[in-house]
Amino acid sequence: MPRSASRSFSRMVRGVAARRSAHSWRSNLTYRSAGVTRRSSGSTGRTLGRSTPTVKDGGVTSRGSRSERRRLGAYYTPPALVDLLVREVLLPWCETSATPPFVIDPACGDGRLLEAAGRAITERYGIDPAPFLVGVELDDTTAAETERRLGCRVLRCDAREVLGAPEYSHAFDVVIGNPPYLSQLSTGTARGGSSRLGGGPYADVAAEFLALAPRLVRSPGGRVGLVLPMSVLATRDVAPIREAVERAARIDLCWWADESMFDANVRTCILGFVVGDSAVPNGVRRFHGPDARPIDPVRHEGLATASWGWLVADVVGIPPLAIGSGHGLLRDIAIATADFRDQYYGLVGAVGDDVDGPPLVTSGLIDVAQCRWGTRATRFAKVRYAAPRVDVSRLGSALQAWARTRLVPKVLVASQTKVIEAVVDERGEWLPSVPVISVVPHDAGDVWLAAAMLTSPVASAWIALQRIGTGLSAQAIRVTASDLAALPLPADRTAWKDASDSLQNGDVYGCGRHMIHAYGLAHRADLYDWWEQRVNGSRERSG
Numbered sequence: 001m002p003r004s005a006s007r008s009f010s011r012m013v014r015g016v017a018a019r020r021s022a023h024s025w026r027s028n029l030t031y032r033s034a035g036v037t038r039r040s041s042g043s044t045g046r047t048l049g050r051s052t053p054t055v056k057d058g059g060v061t062s063r064g065s066r067s068e069r070r071r072l073g074a075y076y077t078p079p080a081l082v083d084l085l086v087r088e089v090l091l092p093w094c095e096t097s098a099t100p101p102f103v104i105d106p107a108c109g110d111g112r113l114l115e116a117a118g119r120a121i122t123e124r125y126g127i128d129p130a131p132f133l134v135g136v137e138l139d140d141t142t143a144a145e146t147e148r149r150l151g152c153r154v155l156r157c158d159a160r161e162v163l164g165a166p167e168y169s170h171a172f173d174v175v176i177g178n179p180p181y182l183s184q185l186s187t188g189t190a191r192g193g194s195s196r197l198g199g200g201p202y203a204d205v206a207a208e209f210l211a212l213a214p215r216l217v218r219s220p221g222g223r224v225g226l227v228l229p230m231s232v233l234a235t236r237d238v239a240p241i242r243e244a245v246e247r248a249a250r251i252d253l254c255w256w257a258d259e260s261m262f263d264a265n266v267r268t269c270i271l272g273f274v275v276g277d278s279a280v281p282n283g284v285r286r287f288h289g290p291d292a293r294p295i296d297p298v299r300h301e302g303l304a305t306a307s308w309g310w311l312v313a314d315v316v317g318i319p320p321l322a323i324g325s326g327h328g329l330l331r332d333i334a335i336a337t338a339d340f341r342d343q344y345y346g347l348v349g350a351v352g353d354d355v356d357g358p359p360l361v362t363s364g365l366i367d368v369a370q371c372r373w374g375t376r377a378t379r380f381a382k383v384r385y386a387a388p389r390v391d392v393s394r395l396g397s398a399l400q401a402w403a404r405t406r407l408v409p410k411v412l413v414a415s416q417t418k419v420i421e422a423v424v425d426e427r428g429e430w431l432p433s434v435p436v437i438s439v440v441p442h443d444a445g446d447v448w449l450a451a452a453m454l455t456s457p458v459a460s461a462w463i464a465l466q467r468i469g470t471g472l473s474a475q476a477i478r479v480t481a482s483d484l485a486a487l488p489l490p491a492d493r494t495a496w497k498d499a500s501d502s503l504q505n506g507d508v509y510g511c512g513r514h515m516i517h518a519y520g521l522a523h524r525a526d527l528y529d530w531w532e533q534r535v536n537g538s539r540e541r542s543g
């Protein structure tokens with residue numbers, strides 16, 4: 001942003017802040033008394049929203065070419081969610097104040113959220129809302145159109161670069177927005193490296209807006225409401241941002257839908273926060289589904305904390321769970337590793353049904369405690385095989401070295417399933433395909449203990465809570481090597497050993513029951529039932 005624009009914006013922020021304290025805004029405030037020069041036509045004190053919005057398809061799609069919208073993350077908010085944000089984030093703030101809120105949308109697009117906020121402000125305070133509304137928009141044309149249409153200030157810049165400056169710190173009362181979702185896994189939208197606002201390399205750009213928002217509002221009492229990709233609830237690279245936000249604010253509101261609400265293939269949630277307020281009156285207010293119907297509030301009662309999965313766990317159908325790490329973690333007894341493209345491409349050309357060498361085990365061949373190699377066909381590198389083996393002599397020297405590290409006693413874990421599916425390779429005879437995870441115990445004698453832990457109901461529920469919203473569907477558990485490594489060890493070694501014996505004897509359910517004891521959760525029939533049902537479902541599917 002040009003320096004002059006930045007200065008004029010800061011002046012405007014300071015000016016409105018000063019006017020807020022000097023006036024009683026309940027009096028009939030006009031544009032002129034607020035000291036703002038109108039930029040568009042229309043009479044003083046008009047309500048917003050009479051111009052034609054740049055929206056099609058019931059408010060779900062927006063302007064611009066497909067690639068341009070993808071680059072900007074310009075997928076506009078559907079009306080039901082606009083209403084929810086205004087009703088449940090802005091209006092509660094207004095309930096407590098005789099003066100109108102100063103509202104910012106840091107990624108305002110066509111200004112629909114500001115427009116709705118403006119209408120609510122006019123209704124409550126009887127004033128022209130434009131001086132209280134500020135938008136930020138990266139796209140020049142969109143910013144100019146929105147500024148003209150709403151008559152409020154729209155700053156043309158990258159919100160992440162500008163709003164972190166000290167002059168915007170705590171300058172507003174309410175942040176509402178639907179920031180761009182720009183996946184860091186896609187080359188077209190990747191930022192290239194860690195976020196300067198606190199997240200890791202894979203933190204979506206939307207998470208950077210989440211990091212920024214609480215810093216923009218006054219404390220205590222400022223409110224934030226953002227439409228976000230559901231993955232922010234649990235993605236590991238967003239964890240530092242979640243922690244920072246939780247230190248600054250209380251989660252007050254959560255909405256989500258199981259279906260996509262935008263014409264982008266992404267599941268979304270709305271999170272609302274009250275800044276500088278630690279009181280938890282009735283838990284987090286929750287709304288669910290496309291029609292945002294209210295459902296029971298939820299409290300954070302010592303559940304697994306690395307993610308915000310607890311906000312939705314009961315509805316998604318995952319039992320709540322609290323286990324400590326006081327007895328160590330899986331990484332204390334084993335190394336969990338996922339292989340990547342080097343191994344995948346390195347194996348191409350060395351795999352065949354008619355070659356000699358170790359069996360190649362794909363994710364699709366792994367069921368709960370059963371490896372289907374040789375009895376079920378599978379695909380590798382787009383080719384179907386009945387019983388694929390790897391001719392190790394055809395691998396390059398680096399891949400041969402890799403194969404030697406994998407041909408050891410280990411547990412192989414499938415990547416995305418309803419419960420964790422793990423199989424034991426006791427003699428170290430199989431090679432994993434990508435993206436199978438290898439769990440190699442430091443002591444080969446622990447291989448069944450490691451497998452029992454991974455096969456337990458506790459592990460499945462724990463991983464599901466960590467990673468809620470990051471799998472392909474609401475029900476899928478996305479397993480990563482680092483999550484497995486961080487799985488807490490059970491306290492009761494005797495019950496753990498019983499579980500591993502059961503597993504070794506082919507009794508998966510006995511293993512599950514003993515492991516629940518091993519974690520001191522014998523009273524949790526719900527946990528066992530949840531897991532058993534999923535195990536049965538996955539066994540029925542795989543015949």
Ligand SMILES: C[S@@+](CC[C@H](N)C(=O)[O-])C[C@H]1O[C@@H](n2cnc3c(N)ncnc32)[C@H](O)[C@@H]1O
Pocket residue numbers: 072073074075076077105106107108109110111112113136137138139142157158159160177178179180181
């Ligand atoms: C998901 S749309 C939301 C628009 C509108 N607030 C709504 O709720 O429908 C995100 C908007 O943010 C804009 N945008 C993308 N990156 C931005 C950035 N770094 N700073 C400010 N705006 C940005 C896009 O051009 C797009 O208009």
